[in-house]
Amino acid sequence: MSFVVNLVLGLLFGIGLVVSGMSDPAKVLNFLDLFGTWDPSLAFVMGGAVVTTFIGYRLVFRRPKPVAADAFHLPANNAIDRRILVGPAIFGIGWGLGGFCPGPALTATALGAAGTYAFLPMMFLGMWLARWTVDRRFSPVFTSPPAP
Amino acid sequence: MTEFTPIAATVGGILIGLSAVLLMAWEGRIAGISGIAGRLLPPYGDKALPSRLAFVLGLVGAPLVYAAATGSQVVQTVSANLPLMALAGLLVGFGSVYGSGCTSGHGVCGLSRLSVRSLVATLTFMATAFVTVFVVRHVVGA
Numbered sequence: 001m002s003f004v005v006n007l008v009l010g011l012l013f014g015i016g017l018v019v020s021g022m023s024d025p026a027k028v029l030n031f032l033d034l035f036g037t038w039d040p041s042l043a044f045v046m047g048g049a050v051v052t053t054f055i056g057y058r059l060v061f062r063r064p065k066p067v068a069a070d071a072f073h074l075p076a077n078n079a080i081d082r083r084i085l086v087g088p089a090i091f092g093i094g095w096g097l098g099g100f101c102p103g104p105a106l107t108a109t110a111l112g113a114a115g116t117y118a119f120l121p122m123m124f125l126g127m128w129l130a131r132w133t134v135d136r137r138f139s140p141v142f143t144s145p146p147a148p
Numbered sequence: 149m150t151e152f153t154p155i156a157a158t159v160g161g162i163l164i165g166l167s168a169v170l171l172m173a174w175e176g177r178i179a180g181i182s183g184i185a186g187r188l189l190p191p192y193g194d195k196a197l198p199s200r201l202a203f204v205l206g207l208v209g210a211p212l213v214y215a216a217a218t219g220s221q222v223v224q225t226v227s228a229n230l231p232l233m234a235l236a237g238l239l240v241g242f243g244s245v246y247g248s249g250c251t252s253g254h255g256v257c258g259l260s261r262l263s264v265r266s267l268v269a270t271l272t273f274m275a276t277a278f279v280t281v282f283v284v285r286h287v288v289g290a
Binding site: 009020050056060094105 | 175176186198200232257258259265
């Protein structure tokens with residue numbers, strides 16, 4: 001059941017990306033080009049998404065727990081540390097180079113552009129390297145922590 | 149040039165928001181694509197892999213379903229500069245997971261929770277993305 005619900009929600013999210021134009025790197029790069037061919041559309045994507053989520057989350061959090069889980073899993077880390085500056089700074093450079101962030105890149109998987117197939121494997125490699133960097137106990141060879 | 153499309157953009161944004169709200173209502177999880185995609189790879193800290201796989205399959209299938217339903221082609225203009233796209237992918241993948249989120253996790257869900265940490269993250273990636281496009285288009289490409 002959870003598989004079907006997640007499949008439908010992934011579809012809904014992806015169709016939102018397609019309808020909004022955010023799945024098109026050309027539109028993203030023009031949004032980021034303030035001093036050139038600026039296309040402010042993506043500000044409306046963020047606006048529509050944030051207002052909907054802001055209202056919807058407030059309704060959802062009135063319930064004691066989610067439908068299919070024991071508790072809401074919300075990030076507990078509120079620290080403004082090095083990671084929250086360095087990570088997004090690196091992410092923003094990659095976003096500005098290719099016009100893809102992770103969601104739109106995934107929606108491009110079946111559409112056949114060569115650039116997508118250069119982007120996606122390296123994105124997954126980067127994600128894996130970041131998890132390895134964050135949790136140094138995680139060894140690429142041993143997937144469970146060694147006994148003390 | 150791309151056309152300014154505020155209505156389609158707002159409607160699409162609302163659909164993205166609905167997906168995020170329903171994922172929280174169903175599973176109690178943040179709809180952060182970098183978090184979901186990054187945990188498709190081992191090691192697995194929980195049993196949510198099938199759910200994450202399903203969500204990603206939905207993302208992959210979305211343009212196909214959209215095209216079949218509306219009869220219109222999904223337009224994507226992806227750079228054919230393969231080394232550039234490979235570098236972009238590496239930076240996006242590493243940066244989003246190292247910084248615990250991307251446009252969706254920090255930009256949509258984090259801002260909606262009024263998280264200061266996500267606000268800092270969003271302002272930071274917006275700033276470096278604006279600067280990167282400025283350099284690529286108006287300094288290097290000028």
